[in-house]
């Protein structure tokens with residue numbers, strides 16, 4: 478996500494960090510590089526121009542002159558400007574009313590149907606809402622089945638009348654939702670290759686009749702420069718309340734994201750980061766700017782962990798760690814929790830300075846994780862609680878049982894020991910993060 482842009486911005490900013498003085502002359506090269514980086518990432522040229530002007534104006538202002546570390550203040554200015562571009566304040570991501578109606582809009586293939594499913598799952602899981610999906614794409618033959626399939630997978634009801642008038646279907650669906658106790662109605666609509674009159678009219682009609690609380694524009698982030706036309710086209714015809722950028726997991730330059738807010742003033746609320754139903758993330762401008770500039774996204778990392786981990790288990794483990802009583806039995810529980818987080822690489826990337834430490838491209842071999850788990854599983858509960866009793870013959874048995882070698886068993890035990898030492902250090906307050 479934004480990797481190329483991030484690299485280039487970081488390179489430009491690294492140069493200026495050490496500057497003792499900032500003047501019109503010496504920031505010329507850096508601002509030129511920032512300008513190119515943004516343009517090459519497909520950020521709209523008007524947006525880039527204003528970005529650079531703002532940065533220059535602030536950089537040559539009084540505050541920077543007075544500062545002892547002007548280079549670092551410059552980096553901060555660029556970061557703040559980036560946050561501004563991405564959306565400034567955090568918006569309420571989910572509108573919650575006694576009955577919320579959401580309409581999805583967007584071009585063909587942008588990800589409306591998939592995102593409708595993801596949103597339904599998220600509102601149920603995170604906000605405890607009762608979502609109902611509504612099939613209003615009556616044109617594409619397989620569209621209704623696609624939504625029904627998602628509904629089945631998620632165990633969320635799909636309201637459908639087959640082919641018919643989308644406006645009527647939407648109206649009936651809201652009635653149905655009220656009667657059945659649903660409180661979050663998500664209307665999936667048809668897409669077109671280009672913005673055309675009949676599509677817009679249909680969406681406007683649905684809007685007039687069911688009066689959605691939210692109209693979310695789904696934008697494929699691979700669209701590049703043209704995204705701006707799509708976004709302004711929809712924005713002129715419909716009172717959009719937010720945008721969702723999909724396919725940010727793909728090979729996208731990201732510029733569309735950096736232009737939406739500035740050109741339309743609608744907030745980006747979510748980003749799609751995988752094809753799977755849990756691949757929808759809340760969009761926070763500040764966190765995204767941090768990620769782009771390799772300043773890490775610790776909040777995101779913690780939230781992700783909190784979402785997936787079992788609170789009670791985590792608390793128990795933390796307590797044991799504090800008391801220095803963490804054993805291999807606990808380690809096994811932790812391994813299982815970590816597995817729930819998905820590929821570890823994705824988590825490590827969110828650390829501040831991950832790129833600088835070369836951690837953005839690490840490959841954690843799932844086989845190695847499996848070996849570790851097999852070794853611990855081949856121990857008896859007594860051995861896990863008390864690894865000191867592991868002498869040569871026991872180690873041989875464990876190696877054989879787990880299909881590994883005695884060296885591997887030894888390595889794991891050594892690593893576990895080191896981990897325990899580190900925990901002790903952390904607990905005694907003698908530990909400093911390496912960044």
Ligand SMILES: Nc1nc2c(ncn2[C@@H]2O[C@H](COP(=O)(O)OP(=O)(O)OP(=O)(O)O)[C@@H](O)[C@H]2O)c(=O)[nH]1
Nearest residue numbers: 585586587588589590591668723724749750751752
């Ligand atoms: N990798 C990735 N794929 C996505 C994401 N969102 C959607 N897709 C894929 O994009 C394709 C199109 O998604 P749909 O949800 O069918 O798009 P749509 O807007 O409903 O399309 P129409 O109904 O034809 O207008 C599907 O193959 C989805 O799996 C995402 O965030 N990441």
Ligand SMILES: [Mg+2]
Nearest residue numbers: 589590614620
């Ligand atoms: Mg669809």
